[in-house]
Amino acid sequence: xxxxxxxxxxxxxxxxxxxxxEHLARLLRVHFELSLDRSTPSRRRFWSDFLVLAGWPxxxxxxxxxxxxxxxxxxxxxxxxxxxxxxxxxxxxVRPSLSMETWEQLNSLYWRMSDAxxxxxxxxxLRQVEMxxxxxxxxxxxxxxxxxxxxxxxxxxxxxxxxxxVRLVTRKAAELAEHEEDAIAWASVLRSCASxxxxxxxxxxxxxxxxxxxxxxxxxxxxxxAGFCITAALAAVQGIDDPEAESPPHxxxxxxxxxxxxxxxxxxxxxxxxxxxRFDGRNAELHQALxxxxxxPSQLALDPEGDQLTRHPQQQQQRSGG
Amino acid sequence: xxxxVPAQAEARGAFYDExxxxxxxxxxxxxxxxxxxxxxxxxxxxxxxxxAQRVFRxxxxxxxxxxxxxxxxxxxxxxxxxxxxxxxTWTRLERGxxxxxxxxxxxxxDIYGEQRILRQGAxxxxxxxxxxxxxxxxxxxxxxxxxxxHVAGIDLVRDHVGEFHVLEDNLRTPSGISYVLANRxxxxxxxxxxxxxxxxxxxxxxxxxxxxxLRWLAGSRVVDPTxxxxxxxxxxxxxxxxxxLAKQMGIELxxxxxxxxxxxxxxxxxxxxxxxVHVVYRRVDDAYLDPIFGRPDSLLGIPGLVNAxxxxxxxxxxxxxxxxxxxxxxxxxxxDIIRYYLGEEPLLPNVPTYxxxxxxxxxxxxDHLEHLVVKTVGGSGGYGMLIGPISTRAQRARMRRLIEAHxxxxxxxxxxxxxxxxxxxxGGIASRHQDLRPFVLSGPETTVTPGGxxxxxxxxxxxxxxxxxxxxxxxxxxxxxxxxxP
Numbered sequence: 001x002x003x004x005x006x007x008x009x010x011x012x013x014x015x016x017x018x019x020x021x022e023h024l025a026r027l028l029r030v031h032f033e034l035s036l037d038r039s040t041p042s043r044r045r046f047w048s049d050f051l052v053l054a055g056w057p058x059x060x061x062x063x064x065x066x067x068x069x070x071x072x073x074x075x076x077x078x079x080x081x082x083x084x085x086x087x088x089x090x091x092x093x094v095r096p097s098l099s100m101e102t103w104e105q106l107n108s109l110y111w112r113m114s115d116a117x118x119x120x121x122x123x124x125x126l127r128q129v130e131m132x133x134x135x136x137x138x139x140x141x142x143x144x145x146x147x148x149x150x151x152x153x154x155x156x157x158x159x160x161x162x163x164x165x166v167r168l169v170t171r172k173a174a175e176l177a178e179h180e181e182d183a184i185a186w187a188s189v190l191r192s193c194a195s196x197x198x199x200x201x202x203x204x205x206x207x208x209x210x211x212x213x214x215x216x217x218x219x220x221x222x223x224x225x226a227g228f229c230i231t232a233a234l235a236a237v238q239g240i241d242d243p244e245a246e247s248p249p250h251x252x253x254x255x256x257x258x259x260x261x262x263x264x265x266x267x268x269x270x271x272x273x274x275x276x277x278r279f280d281g282r283n284a285e286l287h288q289a290l291x292x293x294x295x296x297p298s299q300l301a302l303d304p305e306g307d308q309l310t311r312h313p314q315q316q317q318q319r320s321g322g
Numbered sequence: 323x324x325x326x327v328p329a330q331a332e333a334r335g336a337f338y339d340e341x342x343x344x345x346x347x348x349x350x351x352x353x354x355x356x357x358x359x360x361x362x363x364x365x366x367x368x369x370x371x372x373x374a375q376r377v378f379r380x381x382x383x384x385x386x387x388x389x390x391x392x393x394x395x396x397x398x399x400x401x402x403x404x405x406x407x408x409x410x411t412w413t414r415l416e417r418g419x420x421x422x423x424x425x426x427x428x429x430x431x432d433i434y435g436e437q438r439i440l441r442q443g444a445x446x447x448x449x450x451x452x453x454x455x456x457x458x459x460x461x462x463x464x465x466x467x468x469x470x471x472h473v474a475g476i477d478l479v480r481d482h483v484g485e486f487h488v489l490e491d492n493l494r495t496p497s498g499i500s501y502v503l504a505n506r507x508x509x510x511x512x513x514x515x516x517x518x519x520x521x522x523x524x525x526x527x528x529x530x531x532x533x534x535x536l537r538w539l540a541g542s543r544v545v546d547p548t549x550x551x552x553x554x555x556x557x558x559x560x561x562x563x564x565x566x567l568a569k570q571m572g573i574e575l576x577x578x579x580x581x582x583x584x585x586x587x588x589x590x591x592x593x594x595x596x597x598x599v600h601v602v603y604r605r606v607d608d609a610y611l612d613p614i615f616g617r618p619d620s621l622l623g624i625p626g627l628v629n630a631x632x633x634x635x636x637x638x639x640x641x642x643x644x645x646x647x648x649x650x651x652x653x654x655x656x657x658d659i660i661r662y663y664l665g666e667e668p669l670l671p672n673v674p675t676y677x678x679x680x681x682x683x684x685x686x687x688x689d690h691l692e693h694l695v696v697k698t699v700g701g702s703g704g705y706g707m708l709i710g711p712i713s714t715r716a717q718r719a720r721m722r723r724l725i726e727a728h729x730x731x732x733x734x735x736x737x738x739x740x741x742x743x744x745x746x747x748x749g750g751i752a753s754r755h756q757d758l759r760p761f762v763l764s765g766p767e768t769t770v771t772p773g774g775x776x777x778x779x780x781x782x783x784x785x786x787x788x789x790x791x792x793x794x795x796x797x798x799x800x801x802x803x804x805x806x807x808p
Contacts, residue, residue: 002592002593002594002595002597003593003594004574004576004580004590004591004592004593005580005591005592005593006577006579006580006591008593089556092556092561092565093555093556095382095565095568095569095575096565096568096569096574096575103382104380104381104382107379107380107381107382108379108380111379111380148593240593242594293593294593
């Protein structure tokens with residue numbers, strides 16, 4: 001069953017914004033906890049760097065309270081509330097395509113977070129958001145049919161997560177390059193990606209910049225690595241497309257997946273920026289491909305069963321214009 | 323200011339109490355419910371009421387009201403005390419409702435066809451043809467299967483002796499059925515003990531019946547018709563109902579931008595190209611349905627949809643132009659309409675209605691505003707009403723001027739003493755007014771979903787039950803037993 005293009009778009013947005021909410025909540029919580037003791041090197045730009053990472057361009061140093069209030073408050077910008085609202089709005093728009101459980105959890109999370117205050121205890125507030133969004137993501141997998149609609153949610157989620165990880169790693173690499181090897185800061189990068197535990201299980205307690213970059217960008221088994229997410233996004237597109245056809249998103253993601261799979265780990269560890277640049281270039285292409293293939297398809301040729309009409313949008317426009 | 327309606331509805335006696343024959347004396351169908359409510363006790367009932375409201379919010383059962391251009395999501399409050407209609411009463415109501423909707427469908431088919439009823443003078447053509455909802459451009463159109471109204475919501479009120487009257491016909495896009503279904507679900511979940519022993523007729527059949535009617539409308543040449551529900555989108559106040567019904571019926575929920583018309587056929591835009599659509603259950607008003615036909619600024623509609631409908635390329639439910647039968651001046655003619663098409667006496671009485679274009683009636687209305695309810699003929703949702711007994715002198719003066727300037731826009735009715743029933747409030751049990759909106763489906767047969775939406779005015783003494791005006795609702799039971807007793 002083909003999906004309405006609008007519904008496909010909104011399912012993608014749902015997956016993206018649930019992931020965005022979770023990532024933002026964890027990113028802020030990790031920074032908040034880091035700032036409570038002396039584990040933060042007393043860098044003046046700690047919170048403004050965080051804000052830039054979270055999408056708030058700020059000119060100079062800012063205080064913790066200010067940064068927290070921006071992300072958790074009501075101000076216009078990429079706040080936690082906005083992304084949660086946007087996820088819920090998308091879910092509302094595609095309500096019939098979602099399972100009851102998925103919708104109820106997302107909706108109830110929205111109301112709980114609107115009712116609860118974050119002042120005083122931002123960390124516990126953020127933990128609730130993380131848990132809530134993870135629960136929604138789990139319900140998507142466990143209660144929805146793994147059909148085209150589901151693949152669009154997964155596509156949005158994995159695309160978003162890959163982009164977040166790439167951005168985080170490259171920014172942190174640039175920020176921390178000027179300082180001497182800072183294991184605590186790099187461990188917090190892993191924590192921001194919910195990956196500290198898995199990293200330690202694999203590599204032990206020693207955290208180094210190249211090892212973290214390699215792990216977060218290239219690891220094939222960690223669900224929080226960029227490479228893993230790109231492969232998962234590719235699988236989603238394969239689930240959406242007709243197996244015979246090879247769509248533009250399929251081609252772009254296939255090339256991107258290959259870039260990550262066959263990258264030289266030593267080189268990526270030493271300078272993750274290069275891989276990130278290639279990711280950014282392909283990412284722009286991917287957005288374009290998604291739009292033209294699924295969200296606003298220009299191919300409006302009619303060929304439904306039992307219908308002999310074949311029309312193209314150009315003719316459609318001409319007729320309605322004339 | 324003279325008051326005809328007592329300010330506090332607690333002054334029982336003037337109104338028909340559905341549950342209590344006298345204080346502390348429940349009517350027969352309510353005996354067990356009354357007993358069980360007392361066993362549960364007030365604080366337990368309040369706790370369960372809060373639980374019900376929380377469940378509603380988590381399920382997303384809300385509606386949006388607009389204040390200062392900002393949409394605010396509100397709960398439609400549900401009272402836990404059910405309304406019980408015994409089998410015998412229901413059979414009578416059901417017959418009357420079917421009779422009315424069958425006649426109104428014949429009326430619409432005639433008005434948009436030969437207009438025999440007007441030519442034979444059975445009803446005055448000036449009243450019918452001047453209705454805002456009458457779409458002259460649709461005359462000559464043959465509705466699929468001869469049906470114009472596929473779902474109707476008929477508003478009933480019960481007067482001081484308990485007699486049911488029809489207050490309004492809603493033949494355009496009546497809403498509320500989702501609350502009928504949701505209220506039943508929530509009551510089963512929150513106060514299951516109330517059901518024990520009562521043989522309550524289920525309401526779940528609605529979606530199945532309606533969908534099979536819609537598929538039937540597509541005609542026999544389409545083997546597996548595609549039915550969609552057209553919504554104005556997530557910001558519409560009834561959006562909950564739209565997705566709820568789409569989900570229950572397993573049909574696609576579409577917005578105007580999802581559809582396009584090509585050579586008088588309708589298609590939806592999918593990730594896999596265009597797919598044909600055969601039946602559109604629309605929850606978008608006539609005026610917004612097609613910018614070519616209605617408001618050119620409509621962003622909700624689909625250009626060319628009305629022409630496709632005219633050409634028989636798509637079924638639209640409810641049909642276009644039904645507003646003529648909803649018009650509150652035409653409403654006054656419905657008893658004659660029933661007599662004309664069916665040769666029967668109406669089984670359900672109307673509320674006496676003054677048509678303001680008639681000189682004598684208008685004079686009476688403007689002279690007795692303080693005793694009357696004045697309504698706009700095309701209005702719904704309780705907007706723009708004047709309730710005489712609780713109006714101010716200035717409001718009445720303004721209404722008098724409006725009526726004199728635009729007599730066709732207004733009708734007036736005596737204040738109806740809506741029946742009352744107890745509701746749970748924070749302070750205990752209190753009596754509130756209510757009405758009843760049963761839903762009538764027209765297809766190969768005409769059917770009525772048992773019960774309907776009981777809307778409750780939650781403000782003390784208020785006669786306005788509309789959700790947009792602070793009303794709530796309650797579950798409505800029709801019992802299989804004749805006398806309603808378990």
